[in-house]
Amino acid sequence: MNDAQIIDGKAIAADLTDKLAVRTKVFVAKTGNAPCLAVVLVGDDPASAVYVRNKGKTAEKVGFKSIQKILPADTPEDKLIKIINDFNNDDGINGILVQLPLPDHIDEGKIIDLIAPEKDVDGFHPINVGRLGAGDFVNALIPCTPAGSVILAKSALGDNLSGMNAVIIGRSNIVGKPVAQLLLKENCTVTIAHSRTKDLPDVVRSADIVVAAVGRPEMIKGDWIKSGATVIDVGINRVDAPEKGDGKTKLVGDVNFGEASQVAGAITPVPGGVGPMTIALLMENTFTAACRQHGLSIA
Ligand code: GUN
Numbered sequence: 588m589n590d591a592q593i594i595d596g597k598a599i600a601a602d603l604t605d606k607l608a609v610r611t612k613v614f615v616a617k618t619g620n621a622p623c624l625a626v627v628l629v630g631d632d633p634a635s636a637v638y639v640r641n642k643g644k645t646a647e648k649v650g651f652k653s654i655q656k657i658l659p660a661d662t663p664e665d666k667l668i669k670i671i672n673d674f675n676n677d678d679g680i681n682g683i684l685v686q687l688p689l690p691d692h693i694d695e696g697k698i699i700d701l702i703a704p705e706k707d708v709d710g711f712h713p714i715n716v717g718r719l720g721a722g723d724f725v726n727a728l729i730p731c732t733p734a735g736s737v738i739l740a741k742s743a744l745g746d747n748l749s750g751m752n753a754v755i756i757g758r759s760n761i762v763g764k765p766v767a768q769l770l771l772k773e774n775c776t777v778t779i780a781h782s783r784t785k786d787l788p789d790v791v792r793s794a795d796i797v798v799a800a801v802g803r804p805e806m807i808k809g810d811w812i813k814s815g816a817t818v819i820d821v822g823i824n825r826v827d828a829p830e831k832g833d834g835k836t837k838l839v840g841d842v843n844f845g846e847a848s849q850v851a852g853a854i855t856p857v858p859g860g861v862g863p864m865t866i867a868l869l870m871e872n873t874f875t876a877a878c879r880q881h882g883l884s885i886a
Contacts, residue, residue, distance in 0.1 A: 589814065591851040594739050600863035603738075604649050607870055611650040614877065622877035623652035624682040624708065624869075625674050629667060629693065630660035634825075635686050642684070645866050651873060654680065664693045668701060675703040681880055682708035682873035687761075704728070705879060708872040710765070719768050728872050732800075733766035735864025736819045737773065740796050743817045743853035749774035754791050756780045756807065756841070757800035762821050766798050787811075799841035809846025818847055818854040821861050 615621050624646045628639045639655060646653040656670060667685075674683045683706045689695050699707075704714035710730035718727035740748065753775040757763040767777045780790050782801075791797055791811040797818045799807050804824035812818060822841030831837065840857035848854050855861055878885045 589849060589852075591818075591848040592743060592853040593848070594743055594817075594819075594853050594855045594860060596735070596739055596855055596860040597863045599739065599742055600735075600867035603864075603867040604645060604870055607867075607874060608649045610874065614874070614881075614883070615650065617883065618881050620679070621650055621652045622681050622873050623654065623679055624684065624873045625654040625656065625680045626684045626686065627656045627658065627667070627670060628686045629658045629662050630690050632688075635688075639686050641866055642869060645870060646873070649870050651870070652679075660690050662690075662693075664697075667693060667698060671698065671701050675701075675706065678880075680706065681877035682706055682869075684709050684869065706876055708869055708876055710872065711761070716760070716765075719765055722772060724772075728876060729769070729868075730761060730765045731868035731872060732762050732821060732861060732865045733769050734871075735868045736762075736766050736798055736821060736861055737769045738868075739819055739855055739861065739864060740798075740817055744796070748796070751775045751795040752778070752793050753796040753798065754778045754780055754794035755798040755800065756787070756791065757798075757802070757821075759800060762798075762800040766800070766821075770796070770798075797842075801841050803841055804839050805841070805843040807842040807847065809843055809850050812847050812850045814850055815852035816850075818842055818851045819861060820844070820855050820857050823857060823862060 626639050626642050643653040643655050674680050683702050685698055699711045702712055704712045707715055707728055710728040715728045753770040755763050755767050758779050758781045763779055767779050770777050780787055788811040792813050794816055797816055800821035804826050820840035820842040824839050825836050826839055828835045828837040838858050875885050
């Protein structure tokens with residue numbers, strides 16, 4: 588029985604934000620301003636509210652200015668559009684993030700398209716999607732969860748991922764597709780698997796690197812994992828946990844951690860794996876955006 592290395596995303600994220608706090612002090616000394624991140628939340632989804640609060644707290648911890656706009660669920664679309672336009676035109680704001688999902692009456696694509704690409708710290712705007720696809724890493728802002736996932740894979744495997752087989756399970760715009768682009772840039776041989784993939788367990792068994800991003804609790808079983816593989820579990824699923832008491836819940840990933848950690852070489856836990864990295868990379872993107880807007884090199 589093999590016991591996988593547990594990849595400590597929380598520690599790696601804390602190291603990134605500690606270093607970023609130092610770089611932020613230099614930025615403030617040079618510009619007289621702190622980088623500023625504006626986050627917009629529409630509605631009262633409790634999970635989204637926690638994410639948004641954590642983004643604000645981390646921003647302040649690294650020395651950024653944080654603006655949080657919390658709007659009721661019935662906010663009209665044109666009111667949200669006006670807020671984004673105001674943020675786009677405000678030189679004091681370097682990064683803009685609209686927490687998803689948005690209520691049904693608001694067109695998510697229309698809102699994402701409206702965010703100025705140079706302030707789009709999620710990397711969701713079509714301009715940034717195109718830049719990533721074209722390999723223009725100088726001007727792109729890269730989606731945070733995919734960028735964090737690659738850093739975690741490298742923490743286990745070293746910086747050279749060249750020639751490795753990477754299997755991504757999930758083809759979302761937010762994770763699956765961009766993480767495929769990033770792993771391709773690292774010279775991996777990339778397969779994007781999804782709900783229609785034939786013989787999914789066999790496909791996953793060919794992977795040196797597995798990125799699980801399907802949003803289905805514990806779907807990926809231990810016997811799908813090649814011995815020694817690196818497993819990056821992007822899933823965050825809240826499930827019932829009767830063993831903890833009546834009405835209790837817990838978070839699990841898309842991978843059956845108990846099984847997979849017996850086989851894998853390295854694996855991220857949930858929570859404490861990819862989640863903290865997403866927030867750390869959001870701070871990195873905000874810093875990158877602020878440096879570009881001030882014409883500074885990203886030291
Ligand atoms: N909702 C869940 N994940 C994300 C994310 O990475 N960015 C935004 N804006 N909303 C999300």
